Amino acid sequence: MNMTEVARLLLGLRAAGWTEKEINDFVLYIESGEEQYKPKPKNEKTE
Template identity: 75%
Template sequence: MNTMNMSEAARMILGLRSAGWDEKSINDFILYIETGDEQYKPKEKPAE
């Protein structure tokens, strides 16, 4: 199984920040990836 190293994880976090994600959304997304727990699954945001 492939694992993500720290440099890849940092680039992912920086990419999400630059895409406008807030810290809670980033943390929840990472928790969803690691645990598969549906409560952390990203939800579509309504159009503004």
């Protein structure tokens, strides 16, 4: 991924409502593969 693609990814995650911590942890998970940084599913209510 080049820097332009990374910037678009980060902006897209922000637009989707991700917090800075969630974004940082996601990037750390991609690079390290460590389970502690793996994104957790968000519980959504469906009514």
